[in-house]
Amino acid sequence: MLLSSCQTPTPEATAPEALPGTTAASSPTAPNELRTIKVNPSWLLQGDNAPITLASEKGYFAEEGLNVVIERGYGSAKTITDVAAGTVEIGFGDMYSMIEFNAKNPNDPVVAVAVPYNRSPFAIATLSTNGIADPKALQGKKLGAPAGDAPRKLWPVFAEQVGIPADSVEWITMEPKLRETFLVKGDVDAVSGFSTSILPALAKAGKQESDLTMFYYNDFGLDLYGNAIVVKKSFLEQNPDVVRGFLRAYFRGMQDVIKDPAAGLASVMKAGDSLMEEVSEKQRLKIALERLWVTPETEANGLGGIDPARFEQTIKQVAGVFEVTPPPIGEVFDDSYLPPASERGLPPAGDRQPLN
Structure with a gap:
């Protein structure tokens, strides 16, 4: 899921609600000629x-004729269902959860x-004091996460990649807001989740990154893409210019x-x-800049696209967990609405300011 940021939706979660003051273009005084879309x-x-x-x-969205209103989400997997239901027109969701949704x-x-x-x-994530320096050392340990946590759902694939039995750990379930508390208190030996959620929460608890050991799935044979911009197929077909305009403005931003x-x-x-x-928000943005957005792949090919061979491999890896037939890439990702690659390049390294 998106599975994004970052937590799994709680059972009581209902329709998203608009965030007050979210964007300059979401003001009630936005010009009538702008097309309002919920994101x-x-x-x-x-x-x-x-x-x-x-x-x-x-004003990039306004230049495209769009008035963007941000609606809060309840997890990158829930975003898929919200987009499918038409609650929002555009979402940032987990493509791998989307594969499972589309199959059903x-x-x-x-x-x-x-x-x-x-x-x-x-x-x-685990505390360095727990002495778990390698994923194989997770065997026999207690891992904590909410029941619907996306990394937890993909644990069997991660375990296979690092060479340990998936059932060699005990999973402890808790509410999303209690995950890091369980780790700090020692109720679990490690937790799974989004680094953009785990690291800021542990920082609030007084833990520095040097106090932690992080095992990123991407570093251990499960080279997953993160959240994608997703739309309902019927909306896409009926509103191609809206989607193209949103993507142009977003990538400029x-x-x-x-x-x-x-x-x-x-x-x-x-x-x-x-x-x-x-x-906390500064730390999340730094993680995105240093690990999620700017990569060798985006340096070479620009923002927003995929490497077909890499994506096909990850689809095959997760399809078994979701018990679905791996779909063709074209049914999952359509790059024809993206701006030209020449307009999606990363800014030259010399033009990038650090976030201190």
Whole structure:
């Protein structure tokens, strides 16, 4: 899921609600000629959503005739169902969960049109003091995660990749907000989740990254893509220019954030509510910049696309867990709505400011 940010939806989660003051273009005074579209970022508005807020602040969406309203999400897998139901027009969701959804709902499919998160934030985290220096040392340990956590669902594939039996660990289930507390208190030996959720939460608990050992799925043979921009197939067919315009504006915003992440962070903090903490959102944005967006693949090929061979391999790896037949890539990802590659390139390294 998106499975994004970052937590699995709780059972009581219902339809998304609009975030107050989310974007400059979502104001009630937006010009009548703009087409309003609702966008689900997969969770609450967070630091790694800066491309949306900065693109809105700079008027990029308005230039495309769009008034973007951000609706909070309840997890990257729930985003898929919200997009399919028409609750939102565009979502940031997990393509692998989307494959499972489409297999169960063939008459109402969702399709990915861009992949801004070139790497997945899926990870297993443990405290360095636990002495688990290698994933194989997880055998016999207690792992914690919410029941629907996407990395937990893919644990059997990760375990196979690192060479241990999937049933060699004991899973402890808790509410998303208690995951890191369980780890710090020693109720579990490690937790699974999105690094963009785990690391800021552990920082609040007084743990530095040097206090942690992180096993990213991408580093151990499960080279997953992160959240994709997904739309309902029928909406895509009926509104191709809306989708193209959104993607043009979004990737302009993303390029601007990569060049000036401080401006991106400021736009998120301005758009968010009073409960947002700048330290946490800054850390999320740094993780996105350093690990999820800027990669050798995006340096070579630009933002938003995929490597077909890599994607096909990951589809095959996860299909067995979801008990579905691996679909053709073309049924999952349609790159024909993306801006030309020449317009999606990463800014030159010399033009990128650090986020200090």
